[in-house]
Amino acid sequence: MPTPAPPVPASYYENFLEILAQIVSKLLTDKETEAVVASLRSFQDRLKRLSSQSFSRLRLELSIAEKDHAPFCHHAGKTCIQNSLRGFIKAFSVAFTVKYLIGILPALLTGKLLKRPRILKQMAGRDTMCFALFLSTFLSSYKAILCAMRRWRKNPDPSSDKLNAFVAGSVAGIALILDRDKRRRQSIMLYLLTRSFQFSGAWLMKQWGLQRQTRRRKELAILKEKVDREGQPRELEVGKKWDDYLAKFIQRWAGVLVMMLANGQIIYSFLLNSETLPRSYFTFLLTHAGWKSDVGGLAEPLADVIGNNIRFLSETRGSIRLPKDTTSYQYIADHVSPNIASVIPAKLRHKYIMCALQHPLEDSCSRSAFRSFKLEYLRALKLYVPLNLIMMGVFRSGQLTSNPNLVLRKFAISCLRSGLFLTMYVTMGLGSACTFRRIFEKERHWMYVLVGVVGGSMTLFEARGRQLELGLYCLPRAMEAFWKTMEKQGRIRNVRHGEIWLFMASMGVLMTLYQNEKDTISPHYLSVMTRFFGHN
Incomplete structure (x- = not known):
């Protein structure tokens, strides 16, 4: 049974009309005020007569609405x-x-x-x-x-x-x-x-x-x-117990850990299974690895050659060093690819076969890393400056007029910091491959997972609030690449409409948490x- 609405006291109409009359009286003359007050009193009498019927009808409508409206809904x-x-x-x-x-x-x-x-x-x-x-x-x-x-x-x-x-x-x-x-x-x-x-x-x-x-x-x-x-x-x-410290560690470094996990798969796929990555993302990695600026149209063939040679050296388990009596150009032209050899300066002598492919314009790994840092920082700024300009215009346009110095300072810091992250991601990622060759004196697939992990750890240069978002941006691509890699190796099979089943499960979880x-x-x-x- 719906609760009946309480009766409206007579003073309600009197107080309401009194306030209304006071407001109107300040805008009218005495004679006009008397006429308005008389009409308002007449209106008051009419409201009193109709109030009983109106509230009875209103209670009936509310009762019908409550029957149709579930009491558990909001x-x-x-x-x-x-x-x-x-x-x-x-x-x-x-x-x-x-x-x-x-x-x-x-x-x-x-x-x-x-x-x-x-x-x-x-x-x-x-x-x-x-x-x-x-x-x-x-x-x-x-x-x-x-x-x-x-x-x-x-x-x-x-x-x-x-x-x-x-x-x-x-x-x-x-x-x-x-x-x-x-x-x-x-x-x-x-x-x-x-x-x-x-x-x-x-x-x-x-x-x-x-x-x-x-x-x-x-x-x-x-x-x-x-x-x-x-x-x-x-x-x-x-x-505090050990689990308190563990929880604090996870909260602080979750973004970096997710980024490391995701990029272990992404870099592995980039070098060994490029077809498992979205085309646009593969092109993005080619650009920021510096291969497009170094070898131009041969960047994609170079990536394929690098993947093929990693597999070959890993399977044959032969020497990964270049012969001392030959130049990098001669060896790559004779044993790998004449087209790729055409971009290598004639007198360079790399120590390792993969180094000759990875940084063909420099035979020193340290000089290559320094050159990569310098060029990549400029490319990173070209990416982040326009992006941050758009974000500033959309979300900080009001603050830009009231406090321009603060907004511009934050804009500059954000651009420089994000540029440093992407530059260190590329430099440390590619540079760690050279370091692992020196340490292990061999080429193995798992080394390139570690290369991605090292690159992903450079997220620590980003602002804390962006670290997890960067990791979550890379995670879907990593999951997709991992699934396609497992499918390519014959370890799993695609499920018909699998994306719909996973979407259903995801939305079930999300809506449970939302409600x-x-x-x-x-x-x-x-x-x-x-x-x-x-x-x-």
């Missing part, structure tokens, strides 16, 4: 059907608009739109429609299934909503099949799978912290009882999810 002011339908329309409109604008933006910036105006129609075609349909169907079905689960289970315990959210998120994830672009489906799945790992890790750290806190309370209580029995006043303090453990989601992503999913 979408105030809307029924479950209205909430789902509104979510569909809103998500479809936003997704279609954003996808459409992203599609025409390159043509607009390059001027192609003026020459080919039909691009406007093409970008509103099937691909954009399918993408918008996927997002809107996912959002609306999630809301509908969540409400249905709550109505069906009728469990008022807040913890029971975890199962509701997991089922709703998982089942709604089937909507990904509506997006016809398989590559995009995989990218979406990998991104959200990575975020589900991140926020699940934060939840596990939270639970671990609560367990340690409970243990400390128990130890403190035991210590207090012991002190009370002895009757000797002293300061009560429980020392029940919001403090484990970083503020930025929580804000985005709240705008997208709302309160359910």
